[in-house]
Amino acid sequence: MDPRTRNELLAVLPRLRRFARGLVGNQHEADDLVQTACERAIRHFDGWDPGTRLDSWMFRVLQTAWIDRGRAQQVRNEYVETVAATADPAVGGEAQALASLTLGMVDSAMQLLPEAQRSVLLLVCVEQLSYAEAAEVLGVPVGTIMSRLARGRLALRRLIDGVEPDEGVEVLRPLEARG
Amino acid sequence: MLVAFVDGELDAEDSLAVHVALRHDPALRERVRLMRESAALLRAAYGDVARQPLPPALTSVIRTAAGGRRRVRSRWLPAAIAATIALAVGLSAGSVAPRLTTAWQRPDAARPDAPGVATGGPLALLTPGGAPEAVLHRTLERERSGTSVAWTDPDSKSEVTVEPLRTYRAADHTFCREYRETVAIPSAPAHTGYGLACRTAGGRWNVQYVLLPAAQPADFSP
Numbered sequence: 367m368d369p370r371t372r373n374e375l376l377a378v379l380p381r382l383r384r385f386a387r388g389l390v391g392n393q394h395e396a397d398d399l400v401q402t403a404c405e406r407a408i409r410h411f412d413g414w415d416p417g418t419r420l421d422s423w424m425f426r427v428l429q430t431a432w433i434d435r436g437r438a439q440q441v442r443n444e445y446v447e448t449v450a451a452t453a454d455p456a457v458g459g460e461a462q463a464l465a466s467l468t469l470g471m472v473d474s475a476m477q478l479l480p481e482a483q484r485s486v487l488l489l490v491c492v493e494q495l496s497y498a499e500a501a502e503v504l505g506v507p508v509g510t511i512m513s514r515l516a517r518g519r520l521a522l523r524r525l526i527d528g529v530e531p532d533e534g535v536e537v538l539r540p541l542e543a544r545g
Numbered sequence: 546m547l548v549a550f551v552d553g554e555l556d557a558e559d560s561l562a563v564h565v566a567l568r569h570d571p572a573l574r575e576r577v578r579l580m581r582e583s584a585a586l587l588r589a590a591y592g593d594v595a596r597q598p599l600p601p602a603l604t605s606v607i608r609t610a611a612g613g614r615r616r617v618r619s620r621w622l623p624a625a626i627a628a629t630i631a632l633a634v635g636l637s638a639g640s641v642a643p644r645l646t647t648a649w650q651r652p653d654a655a656r657p658d659a660p661g662v663a664t665g666g667p668l669a670l671l672t673p674g675g676a677p678e679a680v681l682h683r684t685l686e687r688e689r690s691g692t693s694v695a696w697t698d699p700d701s702k703s704e705v706t707v708e709p710l711r712t713y714r715a716a717d718h719t720f721c722r723e724y725r726e727t728v729a730i731p732s733a734p735a736h737t738g739y740g741l742a743c744r745t746a747g748g749r750w751n752v753q754y755v756l757l758p759a760a761q762p763a764d765f766s767p
Contacts, residue, residue, distance in 0.1 A: 367610050375607050380595040383603075387594045388587070397600055404603065408610040472590035490552065491584040492591050497554050516548040519583040520576065526586065 367411055371420070375407070378421045381493060382428055388488040389432050389481075391473040399435065403428035425493070425503045429485055436481060475525040483518030486511055491519070547573065551580045601713040601721075608712070609690075677705045677728075685709055685722050685742055685750045693725075703730040710739075720744045721753070 367375075382403065386396035407414070407427045414423045476484055489500040490511070497515075501508045549555050550563040567574050680696040684707040688694055693708035706727040713721045721743040729735040742750040 372607055372610065376604060379599055379603060379607070380597075383597070383599070384591050384594040388591055393594070397603060401603055401606055404606045408606070468586065469590045469593070472586055487583075487587060488591070491587045497549070497552070512546075512548055515552075516580070519548065519580040522586070523579040523583040526583075 367408065371416075374420050375404070375424070378424050379404075381421065382424055385425060385488050385493060386428060386432070387473075388476060388492060389429075389484055391477045399428065399432055402435070403431045406431055419499075422495070422499055422503050425489065425495075426505075429504065432485075433481070471526055472522075475522055478525055479518055479521055483514045483521065486514040487518045487522065490515055547576060548580060551577055551584075605711070605713050680705055681707050681724075681726065681742075681752075682750050685724060685744070686748070690722075701730070703728060705729075719746075722750075 379400070382400050383393075383396060386399045386403075387393055390396050390399060403424065407424060410427075414420065476487070479487070485504060486500060489495045489503060490497070495503065497508045497511045501511050504511070546555070546559070547563065550560060555563065567577065677696065677698075680694060684692075684694040688709055690709045690711055693706050695704055695706045697704045704727075706729075708725045710723040710725055713723075721741060723739065723741050725737060725739055727735050727737045741753040743753055744750055
């Protein structure tokens with residue numbers, strides 16, 4: 367790998383971490399996944415066509431690594447904790463507290479979505495890939511991207527809205543817990 | 546179709562058609578709102594993740610991928626420290642420490658300001674005098690990981706060997722290197738330690754810690 371490509375790969379890292387975070391729901395596992403993806407990418411670097419975008423290729427490598435890993439860890443997803451979407455401005459007025467509350471809330475909701483919807487949502491809504499680019503990364507037709515995206519977005523919004531304590535869902539109140 | 550409208554993926558004609566439909570259909574408008582909000586939520590939640598400093602273990606995976614043979618198995622720095630402790634323990638148990646071959650990029654090749662090494666490593670303990678520190682500094686500053694540099698004290702004939710093992714970039718962007726150093730005093734077994742040194746902005750290598758095998762051979766007398 368020449369130094370220029372290496373720098374390019376380093377420049378993609380922040381987005382890879384973000385993509386991985388959205389997929390697995392916590393930063394520790396996400397970094398583990400990014401590391402696995404980087405190691406794979408380095409081992410199979412001749413699989414990358416220098417005429418194409420490195421970031422798209424890396425998203426693909428990471429997505430594949432995640433799917434491979436997910437098969438072994440599916441049980442874990444059943445124990446996802448759900449955070450209530452009750453951001454009381456009187457309590458959580460600080461932007462950072464709200465941001466971390468949003469993060470926790472979205473992390474939890476994302477973990478309840480089917481894996482296929484999760485990756486499309488992240489690539490299009492967060493990483494701002496076009497439908498064609500996302501289709502390329504995930505190896506599915508653009509039509510599939512659109513239907514997963516539409517369903518995923520509606521489901522995510524409803525999950526975040528619809529979580530109520532009286533529905534028997536465990537509720538965590540991170541702001542109060544911090545005192 | 547509706548989602549493509551939200552993401553601006555429709556051509557002008559289709560986009561106009563959706564505009565018209567939205568005007569007459571509140572349920573459709575609600576779906577557009579939900580879709581927009583979920584995208585906004587996702588961006589709000591994950592935006593910061595990409596702005597956080599990168600864990601050194603991740604960058605070192607890439608930095609050390611220089612081509613040719615690779616052994617990139619680094620983790621977080623604490624894990625690396627734990628591994629080093631394990632290495633030292635393994636050494637004292639009589640096993641052979643594995644050789645890690647990784648590449649090393651110098652942070653800034655030719656800084657004119659005076660470099661130096663903070664004292665505190667076993668080099669200072671075992672072979673008094675300034676020369677071994679200079680060897681340590683020179684090696685950390687110039688040599689790739691896996692390359693060892695030896696120096697023999699002209700008076701005591703003791704030999705000092707320094708070998709950088711791995712390189713990290715810490716969260717504050719300073720470079721840190723793990724290294725192995727061996728001090729061989731004539732007619733005594735060689736003494737090996739593992740250290741971590743970090744480079745200051747001024748080009749000094751500060752030794753953060755040095756690990757020595759817990760038990761030396763019984764017949765070793767310093």
